[in-house]
Each structure stands twice: as C-alpha cells, then as structure tokens.
Amino acid sequence: MSSTVLPFASPWLSLNVCLCVSPAEFMPILGTNLNPEFISVCNNATWAIGEICMQMGVEMQPYVSLVLNQLVEIINRPNTPKTLLENTAITIGRLGYVCPQEVSPMLQQFIRPW
Numbered sequence: 001m002s003s004t005v006l007p008f009a010s011p012w013l014s015l016n017v018c019l020c021v022s023p024a025e026f027m028p029i030l031g032t033n034l035n036p037e038f039i040s041v042c043n044n045a046t047w048a049i050g051e052i053c054m055q056m057g058v059e060m061q062p063y064v065s066l067v068l069n070q071l072v073e074i075i076n077r078p079n080t081p082k083t084l085l086e087n088t089a090i091t092i093g094r095l096g097y098v099c100p101q102e103v104s105p106m107l108q109q110f111i112r113p114w
C-alpha cells in the first residue's frame with residue numbers, strides 16, 4: 001500500500017501542510033465525516049475530498065465508492081444548506097473530472113435539467 005504526500009492547500013489558510021499518510025487510511029475517515037447532521041464537519045470533509053482528489057487524480061479511483069453515495073445523497077436531500085450544496089456539487093464535479101468512469105453511472109441520480 002503506497003503512501004502519498006499530499007500538499008493540502010486549505011482555502012482558509014494560505015498554508016500548505018503535508019499529510020504523510022496513506023489515502024487508504026484517511027479516505028474512509030473522510031467518508032464517515034460526510035454526515036449532514038454535522039454541517040461544519042461535513043462541509044470540511046467534502047471540501048477536503050475535492051482538494052485531495054485534484055492532487056491524486058486517477059489514483060483516487062479506489063476511493064470514489066467510499067464517498068460518492070453519501071455526496072449524492074447530500075445533494076438530493078431537502079434542506080441541505082446552500083454552502084454545503086455548493087461544496088458538494090464542486091466535489092462531485094472534481095470526482096467526475098478525475099474518475100469519469102466511476103462517476104458517470106451516477107449522473108442520473110444528481111443531474112438536473114436547467
């Protein structure tokens with residue numbers, strides 16, 4: 001199991017820290033934190049997944065299934081706060097950008113005509 005050094009750029013702090021741990025360890029934790037009962041935690045986990053995904057690219061593939069169902073559930077839930085909706089949409093978009101084959105079968109569950 002390889003470990004990845006991720007330069008993680010927080011949108012709130014102009015500071016880069018290194019997460020010298022394996023995605024196999026932190027991805028399930030991030031997935032668990034996708035609980036919309038806790039808006040702030042959920043928002044942060046959602047944002048982190050999107051950022052990590054842009055760093056990992058196609059390496060994200062094994063982890064998409066750990067987070068995608070919860071993200072789709074959150075985006076379809078009534079009364080999800082707007083900020084969380086925005087972050088969720090961005091993160092689903094980022095997942096689709098790096099792993100289209102994993103995300104495209106779910107399109108019907110979140111796409112809307114506009």
Ligand SMILES: *[C@@H]1O[C@H](CO)[C@@H](O)[C@H](O)[C@H]1NC(C)=O
Pocket residue numbers: 010012040041044
């Ligand atoms: C979410 O991130 C913000 C900004 O970094 C931080 O202030 C806040 O404490 C975080 N929320 C939780 C629940 O960790």
